[in-house]
Amino acid sequence: MIVKTLLAAIVAGLIAGVFMTAAQEMRVVPLILHAEEYEIQAPATQEPAAAGHDQHSSLNGTSPAGALLSALSPVTPAYAHEHEGEHEEGGIMFGLSRFSGTLLANLVTGAGFSLLLAGVSLVIGYPITLANGALWGACGWLAVHLLPAIGLPPELPGFPAAELGERQVWWAATVLLSAAGLYLLALRRELVAKIVGLALIAAPQIYGAPQPLDISSNVPAVLGAEFAVAALATTLAFWLVLGVVSGFINDRFVKVR
């Protein structure tokens, strides 16, 4: 029974992952590719851009020869700073194409979010059904995307950003606090629980997300705005599909009560 419950969540996640891949190709991925064109131009054009580049790849430029090489290198900064601080070669797993890599990652992410949603539902004892699936999905989107996006909006390649580790910690903490806050706010009847829930949701925003010192970027702001909205809209669609499909599968095949 436990296995069946987990399998149901994984299947829902895979379906949502396939849907997400199709949805991304419409708007989000073209915007990423567009932004990468500006990112490639960055170091050659002007001094401020080069300074911005140094800030990113400080570990690459330790020796003058290395700095010269990286200046002459045809490798784009996006690609170069992926290697920052690690000696591991990058590249896409199993020699997949970029699209297949994205599809694979979407399937894994979809299954992951689906299992998390099912896990929360099982632990707090509120089943996901076809009737309430969209609400479950909407809450997932709020906790994982909209609320963290207040501090760290979805970013394009080439956007300035604070140190990665700090942002990841803030992001993960915000997702956890927001999810806990939403639970208290939506599913508990006590007034105190609702107030604590609001406080949990507000806490990471008041604390503040790590921000970059230098916000200059070669990527046009319009692209960034379009991308932020497109990414949030796409993930909202993903979560709604995930919630509804999870509910449908639970109603039809699992019937956990």
Place this chain on the structure above:
Amino acid sequence: MATSTASSISLSLNDRLVAGISALLIGAFLVFGAGLANSAVLHDTAHDTRHSYGFPCH
């Protein structure tokens, strides 16, 4: 929920918690691997996904 219908299979509280916690652990592992893990191969494979989902990236 408390309103269980006769046709549905009931999970005991214990089973439900085991299922829920295993789902949370596996799910967190998958999301971490696709979204946050600091590996160049994982990053490059999941690059567009990470940006699209708004995971902190680069």
